[in-house]
Amino acid sequence: MLRLTRGAGRRMVAGIPLLWLLLLFLVPFIIVFRISFSEVRLAIPPYTPLFAWHHGTPQLQLHWSAYSFLFTDPLYVSSYLYSLKVAAVSTLFCLALGYPMAYAIARAEASWRSLLLMLIVLPFWTSFLLRVYAWIGLLKNNGVINNVLLYLGVIHHPLALLQTDFAVYIGIVYSYLPFMILPLYANLEKHDATLLEAAADLGARPWRAFLAITLPQSFAGIVAGSLLVFIPAVGEYVIPTLLGRTDQLMIGRVLSDEFFENRDWPVASAVAILVLLLLVVPIMLFQRLERRELEVVK
Amino acid sequence: MRSRGLFTRSMLVLGLVFLYVPILSMVVFSFNNSRLVTVWDAAHSPTLKWYVALLGNQQILSAAWLSIRIALVSASAAVVLGTLAGMALARYGAFRGRLLLAGMTAAPIVMPEVITGLSLLLLFVATEQLIGWPKGVGAVTITLAHITFCMAYVTVVVQSRLAGFDESLEEAAMDLGARPARVFVRITLPLILPAIASGWLLAFTLSWDDLVITQFVAGPGSSTLPMVIFSKVRFGVTPDVNALATIMVLLVATGIAISTVWMRHRQKLRERDQQLAAAGNL
Numbered sequence A: 001m002l003r004l005t006r007g008a009g010r011r012m013v014a015g016i017p018l019l020w021l022l023l024l025f026l027v028p029f030i031i032v033f034r035i036s037f038s039e040v041r042l043a044i045p046p047y048t049p050l051f052a053w054h055h056g057t058p059q060l061q062l063h064w065s066a067y068s069f070l071f072t073d074p075l076y077v078s079s080y081l082y083s084l085k086v087a088a089v090s091t092l093f094c095l096a097l098g099y100p101m102a103y104a105i106a107r108a109e110a111s112w113r114s115l116l117l118m119l120i121v122l123p124f125w126t127s128f129l130l131r132v133y134a135w136i137g138l139l140k141n142n143g144v145i146n147n148v149l150l151y152l153g154v155i156h157h158p159l160a161l162l163q164t165d166f167a168v169y170i171g172i173v174y175s176y177l178p179f180m181i182l183p184l185y186a187n188l189e190k191h192d193a194t195l196l197e198a199a200a201d202l203g204a205r206p207w208r209a210f211l212a213i214t215l216p217q218s219f220a221g222i223v224a225g226s227l228l229v230f231i232p233a234v235g236e237y238v239i240p241t242l243l244g245r246t247d248q249l250m251i252g253r254v255l256s257d258e259f260f261e262n263r264d265w266p267v268a269s270a271v272a273i274l275v276l277l278l279l280v281v282p283i284m285l286f287q288r289l290e291r292r293e294l295e296v297v298k
Numbered sequence B: 001m002r003s004r005g006l007f008t009r010s011m012l013v014l015g016l017v018f019l020y021v022p023i024l025s026m027v028v029f030s031f032n033n034s035r036l037v038t039v040w041d042a043a044h045s046p047t048l049k050w051y052v053a054l055l056g057n058q059q060i061l062s063a064a065w066l067s068i069r070i071a072l073v074s075a076s077a078a079v080v081l082g083t084l085a086g087m088a089l090a091r092y093g094a095f096r097g098r099l100l101l102a103g104m105t106a107a108p109i110v111m112p113e114v115i116t117g118l119s120l121l122l123l124f125v126a127t128e129q130l131i132g133w134p135k136g137v138g139a140v141t142i143t144l145a146h147i148t149f150c151m152a153y154v155t156v157v158v159q160s161r162l163a164g165f166d167e168s169l170e171e172a173a174m175d176l177g178a179r180p181a182r183v184f185v186r187i188t189l190p191l192i193l194p195a196i197a198s199g200w201l202l203a204f205t206l207s208w209d210d211l212v213i214t215q216f217v218a219g220p221g222s223s224t225l226p227m228v229i230f231s232k233v234r235f236g237v238t239p240d241v242n243a244l245a246t247i248m249v250l251l252v253a254t255g256i257a258i259s260t261v262w263m264r265h266r267q268k269l270r271e272r273d274q275q276l277a278a279a280g281n282l
Helices: A007-035 A065-072 A074-107 A110-125 A128-139 A144-152 A165-188 A193-201 A206-217 A219-234 A238-243 A251-260 A265-297 B002-029 B049-055 B058-091 B098-110 B113-131 B139-164 B168-175 B180-209 B212-217 B225-233 B239-278
Strands: A051-054 A057-060
Touching (some): A007 A265, A007 B098, A007 B113, A065 A074, A065 A265, A074 A165, A074 A251, A074 A265, A074 B002, A110 A165, A110 B002, A110 B239, A128 A144, A128 A238, A128 B002, A128 B239, A165 A219, A165 A238, A193 A206, A219 A265, A219 B098, A238 A251, A251 A265, A251 B113, A251 B212, B002 B239, B049 B239, B058 B098, B058 B139, B058 B180, B058 B225, B098 B139, B113 B139, B113 B212, B139 B180, B139 B212, B168 B180, B180 B239, B212 B225, B225 B239
Antiparallel strands (some): A051 A057
């Protein structure tokens, strides 16, 4: 392995970002973890300390109340399950739309590919918030979609599109589509076309060749793209707040409300820990895939 | 074979329409006279009145200025930290803390933002208690938070660029006796400059655009542009936001066009250099 810098220089190159992330990424999670075992109190900060002094000796105070509260109140359990469902369904829709798109780009003429890729990525550079907001104008009762359908005579009364599960699916698919397409494209582009030709020569129908050759080979791309959509979608806050139902909140909104509206820091922290526990396996899977991808390039 | 080509191509067209119709609708309705936003007032449109209203809106202008300053600082710091991390991960092989560094640079990319935001705020509250810093939350804490999640993206961009070209150039320079710092400035830096540039742009955009993390670590008097927009649109559509969106789309399109031309230009220069080198004229 090449030694770009020696000794002290080398330690600094790796050490500075490592230190930064330890302080501003890892330590904060430890604090969240610790506060999730506190109780609310009316003070600054609004939670009980970890140690209490009892006759001169420190005593560890661990409270399970935040967690037991989360598991006994059906509101939290249902928003957990609802978030998982929304994230899973949106990921499937994203895959169903993104896979053929990535496939078409990978098979397009070389001169078209970079233009098409740019068209996929371009919306990502414009404000995420404004793009979600645009869907309010399209989906609401006197919005563009309803007006067009009424004008065409397809419907006679406006459809309730906004503040539905459907609107959240649209919002998530719309916002995360590039994250699905890019890893899929990177994968599909590397495929060897001669395998498909050989399959065709041997008499395989296109869909059969696709199922037997392309689909299994693109498995890593499917997993990477799906994780990039699923993990952030579980904790999504903006999309369900602007487009989603008001009677069923997603867990990201619940966390935010607990913190800002109820000022219950321990419960908000416990929600964060439980979401993390849920996502730890997918996140580690994602990291492994990414590492492998980078090492393959090498 | 032909039928599947047709299917995937139609899906591609459909998907692109899906991606661009909402943006186009914002652009179109930014010129609409009606307050109702989505009902086209043909008699009095197009009009520029929402643009005029926007430019007279002091709240939006000062929020935009704050967002720009935060994004400039965050992107620049994130590029430095992210480049260091990307170098270490791509070039140092196995070192102590490598797994930790790799994990901590990949995790913020997928981490739900509410969790990152909450954890950063709780950190700032804890350090204020312990060492009296920072004094409350505001532009400084927002910037620190933005640097942290932006550097993860820069790391990935720089690392994959470094992984894409081999180390023989750097090794050759070392063999010829160049010191590590010199090798970095003369060889590595020019090679990864496109990655650094796109990393900076990416970081700027992410910082400029972030709402959720910012809301946690912002204080009174430090409302960024996304925060102002969110509080406006949360309770319905407002026409001046359409005008704002149109301006942003225009700026982004111009920026992308310029950077594409610049990248092409660099690519051509490099190809010419390679040809010259191959011809033995260098």
